[in-house]
Amino acid sequence: MASSTPQSVERALAMFDAVADAPGPVGAKELARRVGCSLSTAYHLLGALTARGHLTRTAQGYVPGPRVPALHRGYQRHLGVGAGVGELLVRLRRATGAQAYYTVYRGGLITVVDSTAPVSDTAEPFVPGPEIRAHATAHGKALLAGLPRPVRRRYLDEHGMARFTDRTITAADRFEAELARVRGQGFAVSVGEADPAYTCLAVALPGPRGDGSVHALSVSLATAEFRGRRGAIRGAVARAAAELVPEG
Structure with missing residues (x-):
């Protein structure tokens, strides 16, 4: 059964999960590959996640952001x-x-x-x-x-x-x-x-x-x-x- 979740939401959540589950920072190219989207789309979604504090961008890649402890x-x-x-x-x-x-x-x-x-x-x-x-x-x-x-x-x-x-x-x-x-x-x-x-x-x-x-x-x-x-x-x-x- 196809998901009724909008594709952009599904991809953003998949990126968030991928970063949370990773042993270290994850790059945008790798995240785009994992969720099956273009690099430009990945950056767009990552920008929204970063702006809301769910992720943080570092020189090595993306890591969980300061919003995560509050969610827990x-x-x-x-x-x-x-x-x-x-x-x-x-x-x-x-x-x-x-x-x-x-x-x-x-x-x-x-x-x-x-x-x-x-x-x-x-x-x-x-x-x-x-x-x-x-x-x-x-x-x-x-x-x-x-x-x-x-x-x-x-x-x-x-x-x-x-x-x-x-x-x-x-x-x-x-x-x-x-x-x-x-x-x-x-x-x-x-x-x-x-x-x-x-x-x-x-x-x-x-x-x-x-x-x-x-x-x-x-x-x-x-x-x-x-x-x-x-x-x-x-x-x-x-x-x-x-x-x-x-x-x-």
Whole structure:
């Protein structure tokens, strides 16, 4: 199905995404090639993005602009993510020795909103942005377990249940049984289901919220390390989650 988005808007957004996802500055010629337009059109679109602060032009190429941090803050504000979440994640990181994450389901999408993982860590399995492996992650299980079954089924129908490792649950009935276990024990665990080297543990935060969203707090670390510290890590995550009160 053809997109109904005007071509100029589609191209500008594609350029913005390309720059955001790149490891360093991206030149106008490369951006024109990626989106399939002339160099003059690329400069026209890049000029608009630069004028609005979404991009900045440097001698090496285009980089994300000063408007980007404000977009992230606005996104968190609209989700009802409190100002102290970042500090809480840092404390949880110190308490567990594991990377900590704040994840949200809203409007049919699951997003990793914040993380303690360094932006330079290219091996990090969970990064801020859309979560496409929700059924294979602890935070995804915790969020999906908190949704009404019709909403959950619609999410899984739309996003699928791809196999990422030999531990990934891909059968709907088995996954429902897993979520029943999550609800019963109050936390979710994924042992090598999204990435064979990592285990993650998550808890859903108290609700309900007016916008129908579900929020979760989670950590991830090497599976070998998790096995010897499961109880302590579970306790630390539970204590951190108890500090968070819904704002939405």
